[in-house]
Amino acid sequence: MTSSADATPAGRGAQAPRLAVEDLSITFGRTQVLHDVAFDVRPGEIHALVGQNGSGKSTVAKILTGLYSPDAGSRVSVDGHALSLPVRPDEARSRGVAVVHQSLGLVKDATVLENARVGRLTGSRFLRRIDWKAEAAATEAVFERLGRRIPLDVPVGSLREDERATVAIARALQDISPGTGLIIFDESTRSLGRDALEQFFAMLDGVVATGTAALLITHRLEEVVDAADRVTVLRDGRAVVAGREVAGLDKPGLASLMLGRNAADLEEREPAHVRTEEKPVEVRRLTGLRVRDVSFDVRPGEVLGLTGLGGSGYDDVPYLLTGVSAATEGTVSLPRGPVRVKKLSPAKAVDAGMALVPEGREHAGLAVAMTVAENIAFPQTAPRAGVLPLAAHAERTRAEEWIEKLDVRPPLPHAVVGNLSGGNQQKVLLAKWLATDPDLLVLHEPTQAVDVGARQIIVAAVRAAAAEGRAVVVAGSDENEIALLCDRVLVFSDGVVREELTGEIMPQDVVSAIYTDAPRSRLRERSAAAG
Amino acid sequence: MSEQSSATAVAPPGKPDPAPAPARSPHSGAGWFAARFAVIGVWLLLAVLYGVLRPETFLTAGSFKVVFGSQQALVFLTAALLCTIVVGEFVDMSVASNFGLAAVLVTVLNVQHEWGVWSAALAAVVASTAVGFVNGWLVVKMGVNTIVVTLGMGTFLLGVSLWLTDLMPVSGLPSDFKMIALQQVAGLPISFFYGLALMLGFAYVLQVTPLGRNLRFVGENREVARLAGVRVTRVRWGAFTTAGLIAGLGGVISAAATGGFDPNSSQAYLLPIFAATFLGTAILQPGRFNPMGTWIAVYFLATGVLGLQLLGATSWVSSVFYGGVLVLAVTLSTRLHQRAR
Numbered sequence: 001m002t003s004s005a006d007a008t009p010a011g012r013g014a015q016a017p018r019l020a021v022e023d024l025s026i027t028f029g030r031t032q033v034l035h036d037v038a039f040d041v042r043p044g045e046i047h048a049l050v051g052q053n054g055s056g057k058s059t060v061a062k063i064l065t066g067l068y069s070p071d072a073g074s075r076v077s078v079d080g081h082a083l084s085l086p087v088r089p090d091e092a093r094s095r096g097v098a099v100v101h102q103s104l105g106l107v108k109d110a111t112v113l114e115n116a117r118v119g120r121l122t123g124s125r126f127l128r129r130i131d132w133k134a135e136a137a138a139t140e141a142v143f144e145r146l147g148r149r150i151p152l153d154v155p156v157g158s159l160r161e162d163e164r165a166t167v168a169i170a171r172a173l174q175d176i177s178p179g180t181g182l183i184i185f186d187e188s189t190r191s192l193g194r195d196a197l198e199q200f201f202a203m204l205d206g207v208v209a210t211g212t213a214a215l216l217i218t219h220r221l222e223e224v225v226d227a228a229d230r231v232t233v234l235r236d237g238r239a240v241v242a243g244r245e246v247a248g249l250d251k252p253g254l255a256s257l258m259l260g261r262n263a264a265d266l267e268e269r270e271p272a273h274v275r276t277e278e279k280p281v282e283v284r285r286l287t288g289l290r291v292r293d294v295s296f297d298v299r300p301g302e303v304l305g306l307t308g309l310g311g312s313g314y315d316d317v318p319y320l321l322t323g324v325s326a327a328t329e330g331t332v333s334l335p336r337g338p339v340r341v342k343k344l345s346p347a348k349a350v351d352a353g354m355a356l357v358p359e360g361r362e363h364a365g366l367a368v369a370m371t372v373a374e375n376i377a378f379p380q381t382a383p384r385a386g387v388l389p390l391a392a393h394a395e396r397t398r399a400e401e402w403i404e405k406l407d408v409r410p411p412l413p414h415a416v417v418g419n420l421s422g423g424n425q426q427k428v429l430l431a432k433w434l435a436t437d438p439d440l441l442v443l444h445e446p447t448q449a450v451d452v453g454a455r456q457i458i459v460a461a462v463r464a465a466a467a468e469g470r471a472v473v474v475a476g477s478d479e480n481e482i483a484l485l486c487d488r489v490l491v492f493s494d495g496v497v498r499e500e501l502t503g504e505i506m507p508q509d510v511v512s513a514i515y516t517d518a519p520r521s522r523l524r525e526r527s528a529a530a531g
Numbered sequence: 532m533s534e535q536s537s538a539t540a541v542a543p544p545g546k547p548d549p550a551p552a553p554a555r556s557p558h559s560g561a562g563w564f565a566a567r568f569a570v571i572g573v574w575l576l577l578a579v580l581y582g583v584l585r586p587e588t589f590l591t592a593g594s595f596k597v598v599f600g601s602q603q604a605l606v607f608l609t610a611a612l613l614c615t616i617v618v619g620e621f622v623d624m625s626v627a628s629n630f631g632l633a634a635v636l637v638t639v640l641n642v643q644h645e646w647g648v649w650s651a652a653l654a655a656v657v658a659s660t661a662v663g664f665v666n667g668w669l670v671v672k673m674g675v676n677t678i679v680v681t682l683g684m685g686t687f688l689l690g691v692s693l694w695l696t697d698l699m700p701v702s703g704l705p706s707d708f709k710m711i712a713l714q715q716v717a718g719l720p721i722s723f724f725y726g727l728a729l730m731l732g733f734a735y736v737l738q739v740t741p742l743g744r745n746l747r748f749v750g751e752n753r754e755v756a757r758l759a760g761v762r763v764t765r766v767r768w769g770a771f772t773t774a775g776l777i778a779g780l781g782g783v784i785s786a787a788a789t790g791g792f793d794p795n796s797s798q799a800y801l802l803p804i805f806a807a808t809f810l811g812t813a814i815l816q817p818g819r820f821n822p823m824g825t826w827i828a829v830y831f832l833a834t835g836v837l838g839l840q841l842l843g844a845t846s847w848v849s850s851v852f853y854g855g856v857l858v859l860a861v862t863l864s865t866r867l868h869q870r871a872r
Contacts, residue, residue, distance in 0.1 A: 322758075324757075324758060345760070346757060346758050346759070346760050347760030347761075347762070348760075349760075350759070350760050351760075356758060358758060363752075363754060364752075364754040364755060364758055365755060366752070366755060367747075367748050367751035367752040367755050367756075368751075368752075369751050370747065370748065370751055374744065378744070378748060378755075378759050379759045379760070381741040381744050381745070382741070382744075382745055382748070382756070382759040382760050382761045383759075383760045383761075384741055385741050385742040385745050385761070386740065386741050386742060387736055387740045387741075387742050388740065388741075389739040389740060390739055390740060390741055390744065392739065
């Protein structure tokens with residue numbers, strides 16, 4: 001540590017803030033997206049920046065990383081030195097600002113060492129060869145600061161989640177001398193599971209304890225409530241709360257700040273409408289991928305949750321059931337008749353009355369360059385590839401119905417899906433499959449990476465779909481989502497169902513069932529130094 | 532110039548669209564109009580310009596016939612290329628050689644091996660379709676890179692064509708067979724209308740039928756298409772096979788029009804195909820490959836080249852024009868696609 005005042009851990013003194021953002025505005029065309037946003041990040045704190053999709057949160061991130069150029073009059077300064085705008089990444093880096101990008105921003109096929117040193121590799125004087133020994137030593141030194149050991153010569157793709165998080169943090173940290181600097185986490189944690197998340201915050205806690213600051217841009221309210229010191233909330237491009245102490249703030253309180261209305265009923269679940277008199281959908285002896293001989297029933301009107309640790313197989317079930325991944329054995333009895341899942345094709349699964357809302361809307365969910373109406377109609381138009389004209393009018397009308405039901409914005413059937421916000425895209429994805437009127441609706445992480453408002457609508461729509469008499473299966477790792485959606489939960493371990501949760505299900509119950517060996521702790525155990 | 536201003540009207544340069552797109556009405560404004568019809572406007576301007584500069588030669592029925600009566604080969608070839616582009620395969624580099632193979636086969640079988648001209652034509656089309664089928668097998672089933680497979684296949688077929696003809700141009704198709712291409716209808720050879728019908732049919736399938744919807748979804752996102760029950764492998768394979776079929780038909784019609792074929796000439800089509808197809812993405816449906824836009828682009832390019840030739844330029848001009856337009860068109864198409872998002 002240096003002798004400057006910055007070295008004081010978690011200094012709340014009078015020195016300049018680590019990062020100060022003042023009068024930050026940006027206008028696209030005629031639309032002003034940010035209005036005089038101001039907040040500061042102090043040395044040694046974790047400062048959370050939150051807001052719904054479309055609140056301007058990612059726009060702030062893009063300005064701070066130099067992708068967007070803010071309007072004149074905006075000011076961004078680091079340790080009291082104003083940065084030139086638009087932000088030049090090299091200048092920001094030399095002032096000690098490092099960025100960890102969305103989903104950690106690592107290249108899976110490259111090794112740990114290559115990932116850590118990319119952009120910093122130095123050539124030798126004459127032949128411009130890379131001195132890998134020196135590079136490796138520099139990287140080892142950073143891992144040492146984090147107190148972790150990770151092999152340098154393996155591809156990042158082969159690492160565990162928490163190890164990947166370590167590599168990402170190490171890469172950001174290596175340009176920052178201990179006790180100084182700022183790390184911006186731009187939605188970095190969105191793909192991390194619970195276990196990795198706890199380790200992530202344990203590491204981050206160690207980093208900020210030295211006086212380095214962290215700006216955490218995130219969707220997860222829990223990260224803010226559990227792990228941040230102060231929070232700035234953006235709503236409609238304005239900072240409605242700037243730098244409020246997190247202590248004493250709970251999730252509903254934070255959600256209502258983000259939504260601008262009271263969200264007390266946000267986490268309330270509709271009563272179940274399970275139709276016990278009707279024949280359940282019976283899944284028998286399902287085997288394939290990591291799932292081994294699993295059987296369960298889902299009644300019409302019931303929402304059944306599947307959860308477990310990563311690799312326990314709960315997240316393979318949706319794809320095995322619907323013929324997307326090859327199952328080696330298993331049957332599903334549906335109202336339209338029994339189905340053997342071995343050699344089942346997606347087309348036959350749809351015919352049999354199953355619908356899958358997959359994880360990853362950009363990868364498998366929606367064609368983002370096509371319109372909302374085309375996407376919603378696609379499961380109906382796909383199986384019969386004739387050359388008779390499509391019913392364009394009916395397609396439009398159906399799209400309008402679903403747009404209204406799920407409050408998709410903007411409410412335009414011909415809007416290109418890629419132009420919608422993440423939450424609205426997720427609504428379109430749900431509408432696309434609800435429109436097939438399935439008897440068994442299977443969802444995987446249905447509210448992943450959507451804002452609070454969209455989440456509320458999606459949860460209500462899934463509950464409503466069940467209330468109409470559908471059997472619903474939700475596979476997910478987010479305990480809040482599972483607790484909110486499900487009437488009954490199956491917890492997986494090593495490819496089999498280990499535990500069943502019934503009755504009133506709280507997020508804590510889900511987590512403690514998943515981590516039987518490791519009871520859930522707060523995301524961040526603040527270190528003594530930071531207190 | 533007008534393309535430039537159209538782009539500016541949609542969104543100011545230098546600032547990307549904000550994450551949540553503002554709810555602007557997409558069916559309004561000069562920008563909306565210009566993005567679709569600017570190239571057609573430039574085409575008309577070009578015709579007026581040439582007409583003013585060379586009224587005695589350009590504004591004649593002769594030059595009209597040259598522009599509209601000579602581009603059938605290009606229309607068929609761009610249609611073949613579109614088949615694979617629409618389903619998301621980058622480009623089929625073998626269509627030009629495959630076209631040449633069909634043209635050579637029909638002539639060689641008829642003239643040198645004394646097959647009936649119709650059976651020779653059928654054999655040529657079947658051969659080209661088979662080539663497309665093999666391309667599809669290699670790319671879709673074997674998973675080989677599209678460019679490598681089709682570039683190799685194209686060179687291979689060129690060699691085969693040269694071998695079949697002993698490096699010489701071939702000719703001698705019977706004159707009544709020529710009528711399938713040259714029969715005059717409304718002052719233009721009938722093959723012009725074949726090309727128009729082909730592109731209209733293609734546009735119809737893509738725009739309003741479930742088959743076309745599936746093709747486009749496969750092109751946009753294979754996994755989404757598969758999950759909705761589309762047999763993606765079959766669709767992609769079918770696209771390569773259809774590309775071969777269309778190239779073969781084009782080859783036979785082209786051979787019929789001239790009574791034979793010079794196998795060396797097929798390579799000269801490669802660049803114009805690309806230029807027209809990419810320029811087509813700036814017409815009618817901005818940022819998207821579309822048959823009618825491509826069809827217009829073919830005649831736009833022909834007009835441009837003819838006019839420059841009438842102004843005194845020699846054969847170098849077509850390379851300059853087609854090459855220049857390809858680069859411009861790809862740039863324009865990329866920018867339009869970004870705006871469309």
